[in-house]
Amino acid sequence: MKPLLKWVGGKRWLIPEFEKKLNSVIKFNKDENSYFEPFVGAGAIFFRIKPKNAVINDYNWELINLYTQVKEKPLELINILKEMVKKLEVNQTYYYEIRNWDRSEKWINILDIEKAARTIFLNKSCFNGLYRVNQSGQFNVPIGKNNISNILDIDNLLEVSKYLNNNNIIMKNDDFESVGSLVKSRDLLYFDPPYDPIDSTAKFTEYTNKGFTRNDQIRLKIFSDYLIREKKANVIISNSSTEFIKKLYSNELEYAKSEVKYYIIEVVHANRNINSNPKKREKIKEVLIYSRGKEENE
Numbered sequence: 001m002k003p004l005l006k007w008v009g010g011k012r013w014l015i016p017e018f019e020k021k022l023n024s025v026i027k028f029n030k031d032e033n034s035y036f037e038p039f040v041g042a043g044a045i046f047f048r049i050k051p052k053n054a055v056i057n058d059y060n061w062e063l064i065n066l067y068t069q070v071k072e073k074p075l076e077l078i079n080i081l082k083e084m085v086k087k088l089e090v091n092q093t094y095y096y097e098i099r100n101w102d103r104s105e106k107w108i109n110i111l112d113i114e115k116a117a118r119t120i121f122l123n124k125s126c127f128n129g130l131y132r133v134n135q136s137g138q139f140n141v142p143i144g145k146n147n148i149s150n151i152l153d154i155d156n157l158l159e160v161s162k163y164l165n166n167n168n169i170i171m172k173n174d175d176f177e178s179v180g181s182l183v184k185s186r187d188l189l190y191f192d193p194p195y196d197p198i199d200s201t202a203k204f205t206e207y208t209n210k211g212f213t214r215n216d217q218i219r220l221k222i223f224s225d226y227l228i229r230e231k232k233a234n235v236i237i238s239n240s241s242t243e244f245i246k247k248l249y250s251n252e253l254e255y256a257k258s259e260v261k262y263y264i265i266e267v268v269h270a271n272r273n274i275n276s277n278p279k280k281r282e283k284i285k286e287v288l289i290y291s292r293g294k295e296e297n298e
């Protein structure tokens, strides 16, 4: 199974490091415990781990609608996409016709299955696989130079659909904290929030038109403390390697302190190539933060 979409901040590159943690410091039993991804995005790690019990969540409605439709109506989705691909082959301006759906009054009458097809279609034919919306929540990325034959991957869609149907996967479209009541002892939560910006120009966190502020980063840290302390859960968090994030998780910020030091912070090197300028396609430092073993907290 591969992710259905390209997504800013996609975590395919992190898979080896993540799997290493699962086999060593994090004790997670895939058959007994549940896996949570409250900021699932394209779900690179989720689709790799293939948990039997999971809760995936994202604030982005289009994304969760896509997973729901793939689960429930994969064949219908494939047929709609086939038609879209045919039309794009004839005329490239068809991209803008589809993109404009959410700018017209008919948007509310478009079926969820058609919206899901549009999500894949735009993601696979837009510039760099970006997801970006304007203040009104309308998709505004221009067409890219993509290979039209990559838009529809029938085998993968069917494989994902089968997996979502044959396992216990709960899908939610809400704020990350909403998963709290479902967490049980020894479950694993992987948080991959929109990143703390490295500088004020590095702002590519527009997955929704709501934004994710430093207050949200603090809210996430406090929520994570709670999950470790009260629910005895395991937590892994990704973020950018800023002073703010490092201080936040090492308890150096007065307003977000916990009694116990719950985390280990490791610097990892991402090969992020979101930037269209080749000069800026260098390895960016990120952090992988994870909860210490239970024994160490006691």
Ligand SMILES: C[S@@+](CC[C@H](N)C(=O)[O-])C[C@H]1O[C@@H](n2cnc3c(N)ncnc32)[C@H](O)[C@@H]1O
Pocket (backbone or CB within 6 Å): 007, 008, 009, 010, 011, 012, 038, 039, 040, 041, 042, 043, 044, 045, 057, 058, 059, 060, 174, 175, 176, 177, 192, 193, 194, 195, 207, 208, 211, 212
């Ligand atoms: C860095 S991306 C996740 C990337 C993902 N791990 C992947 O491999 O593709 C962050 C995600 O958080 C979502 N998001 C933003 N604010 C949120 C919130 N308050 N609660 C839940 N999800 C949120 C965004 O829609 C976005 O999909």
